[in-house]
Amino acid sequence: MERHNLTHVSVFYLMHFSEDPDLQPILFGLILSMYLVTVLGNFLIILAVTSDSHLHNPMYFFLSNLSLADICFISSTVPKLIVDILTHRRDISYMGCLTQMSLFFLFGCMDDMLLTVMAYDRFVAICHPLHYAVIMNPHRCVLLLLLSVFFSFLDSQAHNLIALQITCFKDVEIASFFCDPSQLLDLSCSDALVKSIVTYMLVILFGFFPMSGIIFSYYKIVSVLLKIPSSGGRYKAFSTCGSHLSSVCLFYGTSIGTYLGSIASYTPSKGMVASLMYTVVTPLLNPFIYSLRNKDILSSLKRLPFWKI
Template sequence: MLFSHLFSNRKINPIVPGNQTQFTEFILLRFSEKPEQQGPLFGLFLGIYLVTVVGNLLIMLAIGSDSHLHTPMYFFLSNLSFVDLCVISTTVPNMLMSILTQNKTISYANCLVQMYFFMVFVGLDNFLLTAMAYDRFVAICHPLRYTAIMNPRLCGLLVLLSWIISFLNALLHSLMVTRLSFCKDHEIPHFFCDFDEVLKLSCSDTLINYIMLYIIAGLLGILPFIGILFSYIWICSSILKVPSTEGKYKAFSTCGSHISVVSLFYGTELGVYLSSSVTHRSWNSTVASAMYVVITPMLNPFIYTLRNKDIKNVLRKLISRITSSQ
């Protein structure tokens, strides 16, 4: 959650002298310790996970199976669906297994792996939403040059750069965590290994970690968001120049789904920041993180299918083929 960390007030932990115990695992506190609540929580998150998996797989299948959807906008959307699927798969299956086995511990190595991939996929979400905003900007502000500008080579390059930057960013932060020492407190007040929560548990000097976090958050978090804002400023300016009301509505409708997803992504990100700024160990903070990590990937397929006639038509054809073959 790179964007929310930038504005948080962070405490720098001093180096604790003396002997340190051998550290091997963290304890994930999850949502509740009450036994009677574990069953409903398991059912709730299992249902959300299955809906998310099915919804995002259907979008990828629909886009891949219909040649009419082989356009830059749907190319980015299929990548976004894949990344959303990866985001929720990085956190929820481990939590479900933890509830089933009644084991809250996660090994140090597994925690680092989970933290690494979570940062990779959240970073990809951010970059893909920015690429989709640029795609809408070119389509509306430069429609005659759209095909020439948004060519397959540029689209592939944008996605490739997003993967490379996200991998390198997550790798840098993860390697810097490996140099830290962890002493007494191993409890993470979350259902997954959040980077910021792991840093708080260190008894080493985390100054360099936070400096790098703030610098990279500004470059990879704030700048893409500013790019999205400027894209939509130009888009709105161009749409207002359209003489007919029908033309304006048609132009706005092509951006509606993306605006909804961007609002959901950054809105839940802001919710995580606001809840964590009040108290770092509150139940509200964990719920806000769940909205960001779990609910957002689930809602994205619904937002695009409910507002997109092309995808709805392709999905109807797919469902009719499946039912007719049976």
């Protein structure tokens, strides 16, 4: 397609995984199934935590909010993809694109922030067990949640502001199944250097710093565990971190792997598959990680009334 400078854009066109009509029903069924399993799994965790008084503690409070953030995160992109496959459409309005991008960053950053807060919770529980109830009191937990929401909102609006500064586009074809901000930046026909610098600064601020906090928390946790004389005591103390650590590795592993893969050998199809990994697979696997590895969650799920119907 010949490229032109477009100063008035009302519609963008998203990329599909395949234009083969025989593959459309398969893609529709697969993505719809993954979405429904993700929503149901995370909803069950929220229901288990809210209905069981034994799970009314900081760790499960943050877990239920992480599940809610996962539901909203996957819902920011996948329903649009499902509808597009079903209706054979690829268009998305300019305002719809900005809204989708804003929600994507809001709930993606919420995941990041909540994983950091959960690492801090485990740090306090293992390194300062006698002061845990005082430090992680209900008011502190709500404050940490509100701070996570606030910083996520800042990140979302900062990326939105950068997108709004793009007034000229080289094309309206976005090489992704959702409004990927990096793709919008590539379509800008103006000098994107300043916008790229600001974007990378935001990634460092809302990505690198939280990850550094998680690494520091686990450094302190491991330091304390190594001082425990019995291997059984070390295993029992660290077992409370297993599910959280698995989620952290999954979240950052897919994100970093996607970024490095796109640098090494980027093609639009590979980029879409990589995007699917961190937008769909991560929220899909989190409920299984926290339920299958957690006896409290499993027992609470078994006590839910609808299992007895």
